[in-house]
Amino acid sequence: MRPLRILFAAPEVEPFVKAGGLGDMVGALPKDLVAMGHDVRIVCPLYGSVKRLGAWRELAAPLGVDVGDEIHWAKVWETTLPGAAVPVYFIEHEWLFGRKEVYSTAPDNPHRFAFFSRAALAVCEQLKWLPEVIHGHDWTVGLLPVMLNTILRGKPVARAATVFTIHNLEYQGYGPKNVMEYAHLPPSEFRADSIESHGQVNMMKAGLYHSTKLTTVSPTYAQEVRTPAGGCGLDPVLRYRGADLLGIVNGIDTGTWNPATDPVLPANYSPAAMEGKAVCKRALQEKLGLAVEAHTPVFGVVSRFAGQKGLDILAAALPRVLETMHVQFAILGSGEPALEEAYRSIAARYPGRVGAHIGFDANLARLIQAGADIFVMPSRTEPCGLTQMYSMRYGTPPLVRATGGLVDTVENYAEGQNRGTGFVFKDATANALHDTIGWACATYYDRPAEFAAMQRRGMAKDFAWRISAEQYVNVYRWAIGARESAGT
Numbered sequence: 001m002r003p004l005r006i007l008f009a010a011p012e013v014e015p016f017v018k019a020g021g022l023g024d025m026v027g028a029l030p031k032d033l034v035a036m037g038h039d040v041r042i043v044c045p046l047y048g049s050v051k052r053l054g055a056w057r058e059l060a061a062p063l064g065v066d067v068g069d070e071i072h073w074a075k076v077w078e079t080t081l082p083g084a085a086v087p088v089y090f091i092e093h094e095w096l097f098g099r100k101e102v103y104s105t106a107p108d109n110p111h112r113f114a115f116f117s118r119a120a121l122a123v124c125e126q127l128k129w130l131p132e133v134i135h136g137h138d139w140t141v142g143l144l145p146v147m148l149n150t151i152l153r154g155k156p157v158a159r160a161a162t163v164f165t166i167h168n169l170e171y172q173g174y175g176p177k178n179v180m181e182y183a184h185l186p187p188s189e190f191r192a193d194s195i196e197s198h199g200q201v202n203m204m205k206a207g208l209y210h211s212t213k214l215t216t217v218s219p220t221y222a223q224e225v226r227t228p229a230g231g232c233g234l235d236p237v238l239r240y241r242g243a244d245l246l247g248i249v250n251g252i253d254t255g256t257w258n259p260a261t262d263p264v265l266p267a268n269y270s271p272a273a274m275e276g277k278a279v280c281k282r283a284l285q286e287k288l289g290l291a292v293e294a295h296t297p298v299f300g301v302v303s304r305f306a307g308q309k310g311l312d313i314l315a316a317a318l319p320r321v322l323e324t325m326h327v328q329f330a331i332l333g334s335g336e337p338a339l340e341e342a343y344r345s346i347a348a349r350y351p352g353r354v355g356a357h358i359g360f361d362a363n364l365a366r367l368i369q370a371g372a373d374i375f376v377m378p379s380r381t382e383p384c385g386l387t388q389m390y391s392m393r394y395g396t397p398p399l400v401r402a403t404g405g406l407v408d409t410v411e412n413y414a415e416g417q418n419r420g421t422g423f424v425f426k427d428a429t430a431n432a433l434h435d436t437i438g439w440a441c442a443t444y445y446d447r448p449a450e451f452a453a454m455q456r457r458g459m460a461k462d463f464a465w466r467i468s469a470e471q472y473v474n475v476y477r478w479a480i481g482a483r484e485s486a487g488t
Helices: 021-035 109-127 144-149 178-183 203-210 219-224 235-240 275-287 311-324 337-349 362-371 387-393 404-409 430-446 448-460 465-485
Strands: 005-009 039-045 063-067 070-080 087-092 133-137 161-166 200-202 213-216 245-247 298-305 328-335 354-358 374-377 398-401 423-425
Touching: 005 021, 005 109, 021 039, 021 133, 021 465, 039 109, 063 109, 070 109, 087 109, 109 144, 109 178, 109 203, 133 144, 133 465, 144 161, 144 203, 161 203, 161 465, 200 203, 203 235, 213 219, 213 465, 219 245, 219 404, 275 298, 275 328, 275 362, 298 311, 298 337, 298 362, 298 387, 311 328, 311 337, 311 430, 328 337, 328 362, 337 354, 362 387, 374 387, 374 430, 387 398, 387 404, 387 448, 398 404, 398 430, 423 430, 430 448
Parallel strands: 005 039, 005 133, 039 087, 133 161, 161 213, 213 245, 298 328, 298 374, 328 354, 374 398, 398 423
Antiparallel strands: 063 070, 070 087
């Protein structure tokens, strides 16, 4: 089938700038799409924290962005994704994006991304490169399809279909009504079945109503967001758009995340030669001040410290776990101050058994993935999750709650049945987590052959992006067909 012209409009792109899994997706999926023969380009804001990797060139002409009371001018820088022929265009506007934060808490945050949405379209017009489909990511580009459907209707760029991916429905991009005036959107769109929510502009809602097709980052999450429990107030919209909504599990970069070649690890290993994992375990224990005990199971945690991630549940369960089981915990993360203090306190109370690094360290994150025996993710919600896929890749069975992408990627262990890649529990409670840690601990100690088989099954799972890329191409063609049928 013929190749497509695809634009990614996104607030993050790994390895230049990343705040979460969205950046991983935008930095990886286009590579596989290009390998399939498609013409893919990425547009992203140039924050003060962007890493200028590789060769960059400034486009000769400044970019005029039609927002507010006058044309605003920006610079456009072009580079490529490392290791792939994917052009990346960064929009430089010092006043709006010069700060380091991706998702600023400043009151102009909605205006920043309204500007970015219009700028992403202006780049296409300036380059005289018109995408057939625009793939937008989360609330930050929620106004882009509204622009195509209203103020730009009739222009060549407006012929593009739009695919809008929900990465996390909890963050919706609320802003004052004057965001619409700033973006030149018609006042008639400020209504409940378009942009308005609770008297404000809701940029996520705008994207959900106005995009041609919708995706989430896992099939289970696509079902959860249609329910009052998981819809964050937008479940009626998602039920209304249900026929246009599809869940596709994120992939991972299996070239970068590979224990056989990972240069960060003190020793490499593979399913056929696992000796290096024990070396990594010892290095992890030494790094975090844990007792160096080869036969004690180490439970690893790499997470944002937040209620969504269930880190309060783990903090509540840990004292009882440590009083009743011979285990160790290696914890890396930061976030809510109360949870940071809780983990500092637990580590101080159980020296040699709990090691906690408050903050983020990319190399330590990889060492935990490799050196831990079991990886813990007690999330209340998890649209997709990547770390459970990394942990399986590194021979570290994940222990997860049954939600979102965790359900779609982790197969529950079944004793004596040669099945499963991890341990799954249902209830978001400290008791349920305690009992599941006990189950994992008993499997590690009492059924070592089954535990080793579970490690190998996880390492054999194929989470490469090419699988998801094929599904996204189908969605793109579906969206283009729907756009053409609608005559827009």
